[in-house]
Amino acid sequence: MKTNDKQNSPLKSLLEKKYKSGFLGRGEKVIPILLFLMAAVSVMTTAGIVITLIVETFTFFKEISLTEFLTAKEWYPFSESAASYGILPLFVGTLKITLIASLTAVPIGLAVAIYLSEYAPETVRKLMKPVLEVLAGVPTIVYGFFALTFVTPMLRTMFPSLEMFNAISPGIVVGMMIIPMIVSLSEDALSSVPDSMRHGALALGATKWEMTWRVAFPAALSGITASIVLAISRAIGETMIVSIAGGSTPTASLDLTASLQTMTSYIVQVSTGDAGFGTTIYYSIYAVGFTLFLFTLAMNMLAQRISRRFREEY
Amino acid sequence: MALVAFKKQPDKTSKQPSVERRSVYTTKDCNLWYGNHHALKNINLDMKEREVTAIIGPSGCGKSTYIKTLNRMVDLVPNVKTSGVIEYRGRNIFNKEFHVEELRTRVGMVFQKPNPFPKSIFENIAFGLRIHGIKNKKIIHETVEKSLRQAAIWDEVKDRIHEPAYGLSGGQQQRLCIARCLALEPDVLLMDEPTSALDPVSTLKVEELIRDLKEKYSIIIVTHNMQQASRISDKTAFFLNGEVVEYDDTYTIFNNPADNRTEDYITGRFG
Amino acid sequence: MENAQKSIRTDEMIKKIPVRLLKNKLYKGLFFFAAVFTFVLLVVLLARIFSQGAAHLSWDFLQNFASRRPEQAGIKAAVIGTLWMMAVVVPVSLLLGVGTAIYLEEYAKQNRITRLIQMNISNLAGVPSVVFGLLGLTIFVRVLFLGNSVLAAGLTMSLLILPVIIVASQEAVRAVPKELREASYGLGATKWQTILRVVLPSALAGILTGSILAFSRAIGETAPLVVIGIPAFVAFLPKSVFDPFTALPMQIYNWTSRPQEEFHFLAAAGIIVLLVILILMNSVAVWIRNRYEKKY
Structure with missing residues (x-):
């Protein structure tokens, strides 16, 4: 029959030859190794980041003591005579921006997430999805431009004492930038709460708000928390908005209306300036970058921890 | 009147009603569409208080849709349209002034799959009271215990009442959900295939519970299990393709049905 | 007696419903707002x-190189x-992204190395972009002597968006039905x-959708x-990947950080060009997604 024909077909014998010569087999063995090497690139990237940061930071600490870095209250790297490298002012700057950004983004982001997952009709949801996608896709340089040329002047007409560079305007705009992240991750967390729970609450005569507040929200809480932690980590690492609209005055003061500097915007300031390779200032950006890296890494791992617990619940 | 009924419970197969019972639900020419799908067709039913009314029929016959219409949970499905009247104690439930929240406070519902909240056993029961603005701790404690006792689960959970409800077995979870409804002291209990996800032993316990509960509550139960309907119900409605084929005393439906289709279904010729 | 007690409580609960509904409406309004x-x-x-x-925005703007005089400045470079x-x-x-995804989804055994790679990818995705800049500065610019070239910037950006592409490709590869694979093995x-x-042809649409979004980030x-150290003021075009160059966001940043308002208008014009490019890319991604989404 036909199968018999095939058994002796020239094609079959050709294939057999190929198998015997190892034509197919060799590729099959090489390819997984090749792919593994590609996968290793991502690990090497992390290793590269960590090693780069550690080595250059180490060079920095040969000149500046770790104690000074952690305890000095001033950051004056550009002073010829009395340079001081205390991370505190940059840390305070980052903290101020992050705080304002969270105060803007968390309430709005959660409100939108709850609206979309619990209240919104299909049409509104379909409209809001691209809106959030576009907001998330707008490059931070654009947000920075918006902060400097629109938000700051607008705030200054309302509060004349506000300086040209301040913490409030970039803080709010960083908040704007992380809203989509909070919305989409929190909405995911809310929509993974089974509907049967919502029905259970509604069938007891709960209003939608009571159902949301007492059942859906607590059930999604760890996912929501993770989304906030991730968003805050993004705010800490945000660079361009702060560089453009926040100024470059490292200060430990808690004043929100005056120019400030964050860890990220210091790195940008040095990079755009003319501090030569090999100077203490050059190495200082690695020390600052390493600090930044540790903070964001800790936040990300915390978020993963929280959301892993969340996944185990259902 | 309540006391009379309480003492003189009619046997489930008894054909003569001992007292005159008022209607809890009167359905008049009720139709329902999911989009273009005509799911309920001209339903006319009159359900009495403190009876167990069973709704049977093959899957897709509209029995689940109907029971979800009774507390308007069906509103949650997008593109639902209804016509006709369903009166609960003489009030049309489709009337705008009749808030669904009030209806659902008076009418409890138990679902196919147990759906406890991800909270402690105690908080599951207290949930209904809390949303209704009851803050008095003593009342809440008493009600939680009373409801759990009524649902015959108190002895099993009394030592771990503050532990998560998810730690309970499926059957216990379902009785917890029943207790959760009872905490609001509803007038009617709607049960949508409450034992379909349970093992035989748990099913038996829930059935016993239903028999106890009908002394105080009117119970409407959807079931795909005909033995269950015959064991626990006073009245039975047979649904087919969105219509009520026959509605009568359970005894009559199972022993002397008027419609051939009912007989075919009861004897297992289809469905 | 029990009935009397009960009805009082139910009625009390019913009385509170309008207030609760009002509260619900207020919150709904707030969320909608x-x-x-x-x-x-x-x-x-x-x-x-x-x-x-x-x-x-004008043809000249697209055609001209950067200039100190705002009216002559353009974004060609x-x-x-x-x-x-x-x-x-x-x-x-x-x-790199697709290769890694295929390795993880098709070849990798469930062991510690695989878990390490997977965990590493999700952590890498959270590293601030400015830190990737430091990596690029050390490795590509200094150690490999690439300077502020196209290649140095391109490689740095590739590593930055790698996690996004890997995750998107993994999802796409995972979504390919088992039956297709089995048919092929059969x-x-x-x-x-x-x-x-x-596997790859079936996963292509998903890979492309995710990758295009990653490219628009880059x-x-x-x-x-x-x-x-990519310069912002460049009056020539690169001839190879080893040449210095400037990029759109650098040019916009440069114009934005100048105090004169005319340069801000130029920055806005540059942003429009940038946004148009991004919107075009996103539309392609959406088009691919819609076209191939419901294949199975």
Whole structure:
């Protein structure tokens, strides 16, 4: 029959030859190794980041003591005579921006997430999805431009004492930038709460708000928390908005209306300036970058921890 | 009147009603569409208080849709349209002034799959009271215990009442959900295939519970299990393709049905 | 008696319903307002940029190099530079990203190394872009002597978007039905043949959708370019990947950080060009998604 024909077909014998010569087999063995090497690139990237940061930071600490870095209250790297490298002012700057950004983004982001997952009709949801996608896709340089040329002047007409560079305007705009992240991750967390729970609450005569507040929200809480932690980590690492609209005055003061500097915007300031390779200032950006890296890494791992617990619940 | 009924419970197969019972639900020419799908067709039913009314029929016959219409949970499905009247104690439930929240406070519902909240056993029961603005701790404690006792689960959970409800077995979870409804002291209990996800032993316990509960509550139960309907119900409605084929005393439906289709279904010729 | 007691409580509960409904309405209004606010934010952002930049958009603007005189300045070098950079980013990140995804989904055993790679990818995704800039500055610019070239920037950006491409490709590969693979094995195909001819073609749409979104991130990303020292004022075009160049976001950043308002208008015009490119790329991604989404 036909199968018999095939058994002796020239094609079959050709294939057999190929198998015997190892034509197919060799590729099959090489390819997984090749792919593994590609996968290793991502690990090497992390290793590269960590090693780069550690080595250059180490060079920095040969000149500046770790104690000074952690305890000095001033950051004056550009002073010829009395340079001081205390991370505190940059840390305070980052903290101020992050705080304002969270105060803007968390309430709005959660409100939108709850609206979309619990209240919104299909049409509104379909409209809001691209809106959030576009907001998330707008490059931070654009947000920075918006902060400097629109938000700051607008705030200054309302509060004349506000300086040209301040913490409030970039803080709010960083908040704007992380809203989509909070919305989409929190909405995911809310929509993974089974509907049967919502029905259970509604069938007891709960209003939608009571159902949301007492059942859906607590059930999604760890996912929501993770989304906030991730968003805050993004705010800490945000660079361009702060560089453009926040100024470059490292200060430990808690004043929100005056120019400030964050860890990220210091790195940008040095990079755009003319501090030569090999100077203490050059190495200082690695020390600052390493600090930044540790903070964001800790936040990300915390978020993963929280959301892993969340996944185990259902 | 309540006391009379309480003492003189009619046997489930008894054909003569001992007292005159008022209607809890009167359905008049009720139709329902999911989009273009005509799911309920001209339903006319009159359900009495403190009876167990069973709704049977093959899957897709509209029995689940109907029971979800009774507390308007069906509103949650997008593109639902209804016509006709369903009166609960003489009030049309489709009337705008009749808030669904009030209806659902008076009418409890138990679902196919147990759906406890991800909270402690105690908080599951207290949930209904809390949303209704009851803050008095003593009342809440008493009600939680009373409801759990009524649902015959108190002895099993009394030592771990503050532990998560998810730690309970499926059957216990379902009785917890029943207790959760009872905490609001509803007038009617709607049960949508409450034992379909349970093992035989748990099913038996829930059935016993239903028999106890009908002394105080009117119970409407959807079931795909005909033995269950015959064991626990006073009245039975047979649904087919969105219509009520026959509605009568359970005894009559199972022993002397008027419609051939009912007989075919009861004897297992289809469905 | 019990009945009497009961009805009092139920009635009390019923009485509170209107207040509870009002509360529900208030919250709903508040949440709706937040959604409207977010929508308005986007509209204001876009309207503001278009109103500032539209007047400066012209053929000359696209044709001219950067200049100290705002009326003569253009973004030719920036646009072409961005294209050069993407000519590095697209092949490098796609090859590495898809390769990694295939390794993880098709070959990797469930062991510690695999878990390490997987965990590493999700942590890498959270590293701030400015830190990638520091990596690029050390490794590509200094150690490999690439300077502020197209290649240095392109490689840095490739590593930055790699996690996004890997995750998107993993999802796409995972979504390929088992039956397709089994059919291929059933015909005697080897594993790699199956991957190359069955799995990858079916996963292509998903891979492309995710990758295009990652590419648009690389186009708009500024901080790493600043850190590796990409200049903003360039009056020539790169001839190879080893040449210095400038990119769109660098040019926009440069104009934005100048105090004169005329340069801000130029920045806005540059942003419009940037946004148009991003919107075009996103539309392609959406088009691919819609076209191939419901294949199975």
